[in-house]
Amino acid sequence: MKTYILFIIVLTLFTLNGCNQFKSDHPQTKLSDPHQTTDANAENILEYQKDVENNIKSAQAQQSLVYMLGDLSFYVESYGDNILIEHAYNGGESTSLKKYYFRNDSLLLYQTRSELASDDNTVFKDERVYMRNHTVFRIDGRMAASESTVEELPFIDIPLSQNPNPDKNYLDNVTVLRDVLRGENKFEMLFESIRTFPDARYITLRSREQNGYTASILVKERDAFIDSLLNYPNLFKDKRLQINWEIKDREAVYLPK
Structure with a gap:
């Protein structure tokens, strides 16, 4: 009986140690472990910044x-x-x-x-x-x-x-x-036009607000949706487009569906 109890104690200690080891090594845990906001100081904030940048x-x-x-x-x-x-x-x-x-x-x-x-x-x-x-x-x-x-x-x-x-x-x-x-409030952008140039094609967007922001999206590759924009632009006029893009060299580039 004593041997059985000793085995349970050792097993429990091993399990607790294993959990602690997992917590300290897991990257998401590292982001949560720095001091609470109420305890923040310049030193541990900069340590936290490094963790964020590394992840x-x-x-x-x-x-x-x-x-x-x-x-x-x-x-x-x-x-x-x-x-x-x-x-x-x-x-x-x-x-x-x-x-x-x-x-x-x-x-x-x-x-x-x-x-x-x-x-x-x-x-x-x-x-x-x-x-x-x-x-x-x-x-x-x-x-x-x-x-x-x-x-x-x-x-x-x-x-x-x-x-x-x-x-x-x-x-x-x-x-x-x-x-x-x-893309909400004054940053919600609506379809204005799609323009084709000798060396590029752009989707142009405008803000809902008068004299507001504008944006453009470079189209490098056509797909069915781009064909629809080209053939029936009036169907999309002043509507928000459900499209994806990525930023390359300070420019939004269309991602085909």
Whole structure:
């Protein structure tokens, strides 16, 4: 009997140890293990950021259209529930890459890399905004005249008093970016036309709002749906198209059905 009881105890300990080992090695568990939002500090937020970046390739990806308004063009990507990325281009004057990192749907870190060009020089600027319970508690940044140089510089703390943005602005931006990603509200796009050029064919879209955003989708390969658009464009006029695309070289490219 004693031998049987001892066997049960050993088996139980082995099972518990095996479960703990599984929890520590599982990639999704690693994303959940960093401190709760209420305990977040700059160090563990940056550790969490690395985990998210390392798991991007295995996360489910989603991409918006490339929206255009005047010289401005931008699109948004998401990878799982942990990161939103905005790519924005303003003619030849500036570009920006903005990343929003989440844990349990709470924004932990906003990071941006911007490139500002003028007649005299180009400036590269990085900034990180750390949040806890929807409140900014730290900001740091760095700046240099070249991309390679800025990446070699350490981040310097920026006083919170120098931050012109209310904390709520970051959360409001997230709401807008999710609208962009889903093509909702002022980012819902309707079919305008399909245009054929000697070297390319494009689906053109417009916003529901007057003087709103426009978008285009490059068609490299025809299928039955594209044939329908070409032959009966009036049937699709001012309607939302149920189509898929991917972003390549800052351009939405149609994915045949």
